[in-house]
Ligand SMILES: Nc1ccn([C@@H]2O[C@H](COP(=O)(O)OP(=O)(O)OP(=O)(O)O)[C@@H](O)[C@H]2O)c(=O)n1
C-alpha cells in the first residue's frame with residue numbers, strides 16, 4: 001500500500017502577522033514549506049507528497065517544491081483547515097493508501113516520528129502524534145478558572161495525523177453532511193475521526209518537543225535557533241555522491257583531501273593554493289579556473305584539521321596550513337591571528353569572488369569554519385557561520401546555495417550533496 005504525505009499549507013498565517021502565508025517565510029535560508037517537504041522527501045516510508053497551498057500562491061509553491069521528486073500534486077487549499085484536508089482527500093483517488101496529514105508549518109518533524117506513525121498504521125487505522133504537557137492546563141469560563149484537570153493523561157497534539165484513506169474519508173464525509181459541524185469545526189483531523197467514527201481507536205505516537213508549530217511572531221526566532229542547533233546532513237550513499245558530483249566542476253581552496261575525494265566520485269576538482277587573505281589573488285585564481293569551464297561549487301577548505309593543530313599555541317591562535325595560505329607568514333606579525341585572517345577574511349574574499357560564477361550554474365559555496373577553540377577560533381567560527389546564513393538568504397534569489405562545515409572531507413561531500421542551504425554543520 002502506498003504512503004502519501006499531505007502537506008497542509010492552505011492557511012494565510014494571520015497570527016504570524018507577516019502579511020503573507022507564513023509557510024513562505026524563510027528560515028535558515030529556505031522557506032518553511034521547503035523544509036517540511038524535504039523532511040518527507042527524505043523519509044523512506046513515504047512514497048508520494050501532495051501539497052495544498054493557500055489561494056494565490058500555488059504557482060509559487062509549485063516552483064519551490066519542483067526539485068522534490070516525490071511531490072505529485074500542488075493543489076489550492078480551502079478557506080478552513082478542514083476544507084483543505086477535504087480537498088486533499090478528494091485528490092487522492094479511490095485506491096486505499098496510508099495518508100499522513102501534516103501542518104506545513106511544522107518543519108522540524110523528525111524521521112523517527114514519521115517512521116513510528118507509518119509503523120503504527122500497520123495495526124491502527126488512525127494515529128495521532130502528541131507530547132505530554134509541561135504546563136498545567138486549566139478550563140476557564142470568562143476570566144475565571146473553572147477546573148484544573150489532572151495533567152498526567154493530557155497531551156499536546158502535533159502532526160502528522162495518519163489514517164487509512166478510507167477511514168479518514170468516511171469521517172469527513174459524515175462531518176460535512178452534519179450541519180452542526182460548520183458551527184463547531186474540529187481543530188485537527190483526529191478530532192473529526194473521534195467525533196464521527198468513535199469506534200475507531202486512535203493510537204498515540206510519541207511526538208517531539210522539536211516538532212513545534214510556527215504560529216506566532218516569536219516562533220520564527222525559536223525556529224531559526226532550532227535550525228541552528230539541530231542542523232545535520234545525512235551521510236550520502238556512494239550512488240548519490242556520484243549522481244551529484246559526476247562531471248561537476250569543483251574549485252577547492254586548500255584541502256587537497258577534499259578535492260581528491262570529490263574526484264573519486266567523478267567530480268572535476270581543481271585545488272588552488274593561493275593566499276585567501278589576498279582578495280585579488282583569490283579573484284585571479286577563480287578567473288583562471290573558470291577558463292576551463294563553468295564552476296558548480298567553490299569550497300573554502302582547510303578547516304578543522306588545519307586550524308586545530310595541537311601544537312598551535314594560544315598565542316598564535318592556531319596556524320593556517322600551507323594549503324590555504326601559500327605563505328603562512330603572509331599575515332603580518334602582530335596582526336590578527338591567522339585563524340581570523342584566513343578563516344573569516346578568507347571566507348569573505350572567496351564568497352565575493354565566487355558569486356559571479358556560481359550564479360551562472362546555480363551552484364554552491366561551501367565554507368569551512370575554523371574549529372571553535374580559543375578566542376580567535378570561536379569568534380572566527382561564529383563570523384563564518386553568520387556569513388553563511390546571511391549569504392544563503394541573500395543568494396537564494398540567485399539560486400546559489402551556501403553552507404558551512406567544520407569536519408572531515410567526507411562530511412563536506414555530504415553537505416555538498418544534501419540540497420540544503422544556510423546549513424552550519426559541526427559548529428554553532
Ligand atoms: N485554510 C487552511 C488553514 C490552515 N491550513 C494549514 O494548517 C496548518 C496549521 O494551521 P495554522 O497554524 O492555524 O495556520 P494558518 O491558518 O495559516 O494561521 P492563522 O490561523 O494564524 O491564520 C498550517 O500549515 C496551515 O497552512 C490549511 O492548510 N488551510
Ligand SMILES: C[C@](O)(CO)[C@H](O)COP(=O)(O)O
Pocket residue numbers: 081103156157158159187188189213215
Ligand atoms: C492540527 C494541530 O496542529 C494540532 O495541534 C492544530 O490543531 C492546528 O491548529 P491551528 O489553529 O489550525 O493552527
